[in-house]
Amino acid sequence: MTNQNVVVSDTKSTINLAITVHVSNSNIFTTAAQKPPAAPAGYISISRKKLLKNLEINGGPRINAWVESMRASSPTHLKSTPPSLTDDQRSWILHHPSALDMFEQIIDASKGKQIVMFLDYDGTLSPIVDDPDRAFMSKKMRATVRRLARCFPTAIVSGRCRDKVYNFVRLAELYYAGSHGMDIKGPAKGSKYKKGNEGLIFQPASEFLPMIDEVYKELVEKTKSTAGAKVENNKFCVSVHFRCVDEKKWSELAQVVRSVLKDYPKLRLTQGRKVLEIRPTIKWDKGKALEFLLESLGFANCTDVFPVYIGDDRTDEDAFKVLRERGQGFGILVSKFPKDTNASYSLQEPTQVMDFLQRLVEWKKISLQGQPRM
Numbered sequence: 001m002t003n004q005n006v007v008v009s010d011t012k013s014t015i016n017l018a019i020t021v022h023v024s025n026s027n028i029f030t031t032a033a034q035k036p037p038a039a040p041a042g043y044i045s046i047s048r049k050k051l052l053k054n055l056e057i058n059g060g061p062r063i064n065a066w067v068e069s070m071r072a073s074s075p076t077h078l079k080s081t082p083p084s085l086t087d088d089q090r091s092w093i094l095h096h097p098s099a100l101d102m103f104e105q106i107i108d109a110s111k112g113k114q115i116v117m118f119l120d121y122d123g124t125l126s127p128i129v130d131d132p133d134r135a136f137m138s139k140k141m142r143a144t145v146r147r148l149a150r151c152f153p154t155a156i157v158s159g160r161c162r163d164k165v166y167n168f169v170r171l172a173e174l175y176y177a178g179s180h181g182m183d184i185k186g187p188a189k190g191s192k193y194k195k196g197n198e199g200l201i202f203q204p205a206s207e208f209l210p211m212i213d214e215v216y217k218e219l220v221e222k223t224k225s226t227a228g229a230k231v232e233n234n235k236f237c238v239s240v241h242f243r244c245v246d247e248k249k250w251s252e253l254a255q256v257v258r259s260v261l262k263d264y265p266k267l268r269l270t271q272g273r274k275v276l277e278i279r280p281t282i283k284w285d286k287g288k289a290l291e292f293l294l295e296s297l298g299f300a301n302c303t304d305v306f307p308v309y310i311g312d313d314r315t316d317e318d319a320f321k322v323l324r325e326r327g328q329g330f331g332i333l334v335s336k337f338p339k340d341t342n343a344s345y346s347l348q349e350p351t352q353v354m355d356f357l358q359r360l361v362e363w364k365k366i367s368l369q370g371q372p373r374m
């Protein structure tokens with residue numbers, strides 16, 4: 001492992017940041033065949049394991065590691081993107097090609113199998129915005145997801161609490177997994193794929209509710225002097241947003257969160273896009289939620305299922321990893337920039353996600369036309 005000075009910036013930052021990060025050659029890929037290329041010039045490849053280890057609440061953390069990780073928690077890229085792709089960028093795209101460009105191959109791989117769709121919300125179905133309460137999805141996106149759900153079993157898997165994400169999506173025919181999968185509910189409307197899932201509710205972290213509520217209130221109180229900080233109660237987890245916090249205050253904010261969490265050893269910290277996520281230590285994440293939903297849909301031990309998970313965040317990596325390990329279906333990372341990922345394909349932004357979903361719907365319609373009427 002080596003230390004390197006790298007220049008990173010967030011899409012919304014106006015200045016580039018010079019920071020020192022620990023760069024590791026190890027990565028989260030499980031086989032040599034899945035190994036991603038080295039990080040392209042100008043991009044940092046941070047060993048997530050290493051960073052998270054440094055962030056352990058009980059393990060002698062370094063506050064600088066927190067801030068480094070906070071800086072790395074959103075797409076990292078050079079402010080001025082080079083006009084032409086570097087070899088390494090090209091190599092990343094070769095390893096994670098556009099799901100739109102690879103559409104035919106994807107369809108070929110799914111032949112004879114039941115496609116099941118898993119969609120993250122923020123940054124996947126809706127663009128990232130400063131105010132989490134205004135992360136609306138477009139009408140066109142909603143209509144596309146509605147059509148998609150008529151063709152394939154479809155679930156929304158989000159870090160937000162289930163009610164909140166439902167209020168954004170407003171489609172009763174979908175499965176919803178809120179609070180990073182810790183709050184799962186079957187479709188309110190009858191599912192055409194699996195009867196009997198209408199009343200399905202699964203909440204593996206319900207005993208944590210009072211604790212989460214307490215931590216939420218404490219965090220609201222202790223962060224109120226930090227301009228721009230926003231604490232969001234996501235029922236089984238809490239989000240502390242720092243997107244609108246002056247970067248000079250990030251370290252202070254991280255200290256505050258850490259000091260609160262010291263009294264709660266049963267809670268852990270993860271990161272999303274400019275957000276610190278506080279959640280129960282139980283072994284449950286978006287990957288487990290994906291497996292639970294597949295099982296609920298009756299695909300537990302099926303070889304003829306083809307799950308597709310689309311997400312933009314570090315927390316989505318748990319689901320990408322599950323798919324890789326099962327050797328079924330694949331993950332699609334929504335990102336404009338090369339990132340360390342277990343996803344197989346990429347899409348650049350929510351509008352491309354919509355195009356991909358529309359193509360799936362069109363393909364399904366055409367393939368049904370070819371089938372004899374019953």
Ligand SMILES: O=P(O)(O)OC[C@H]1O[C@H](O[C@H]2O[C@H](CO)[C@@H](O)[C@H](O)[C@H]2O)[C@H](O)[C@@H](O)[C@@H]1O
Nearest residue numbers: 121122128129130132135158159239243273275
């Ligand atoms: O799993 P997701 O559906 O992607 O939810 C992850 C977090 O998304 C939201 O925060 C992110 O989107 C906000 C709106 O665009 C943005 O302001 C914020 O910086 C992002 O981190 C949501 O507010 C969080 O509660 C979710 O955990």
